[in-house]
Amino acid sequence: METIMAKSITTHVVAPADRDRDFYADIGPFFMDGAVRRELPYLKDLPHKTWLLAKEGGTVVAIAGIIPHANGVAELCSLYVVPSYRNTGIADALVEKRLSMVEGARVIRVVCAPASAGLYADKGMRQVAKRGSYVVLERKAQKAAA
Secondary structure, eight states, X not given: OEEOSTTOEEEEEEOGGGOOHHHHHHHHHHHHOHHHHHHOTTOOOOTTOEEXXXXXXXXXXXXXXXXXXXXXXXXXXXXXXXXXXXXXXXXHHHHXXXXXXXXXXXXXXXXXXXXXXXXXXXXXXXXXXXXXXXXXXXXXXXXXXX
């Protein structure tokens, strides 16, 4: 658990092997909420997906995912912040946290709505394609200084 904001929002990393009844009780409502499904129509829980949950007290106020691919690509996905917590820095903090978790990946990729692309562009990711109404951004591995 890590505190990400002065407002005492904490992040909890849930690796695939760490999922338990509490995790599903926390994340289940996001999968059932029609408003969330409209914003994240491709939201799914995959066996190899790592989740980050941002909580205030015991309440989940944001979710985000990471999918590792065998080819060295790490995909950032499923970022959702409860509307009353938007524009507070939570999304930015979750992007930063996920980027730090996948810094060894050959390529970091995100497929997101154009309105969210700025969050990732600010972190050095560049648009490389469009996929339907979404944009694809990537950042290659950072080279070590010589």
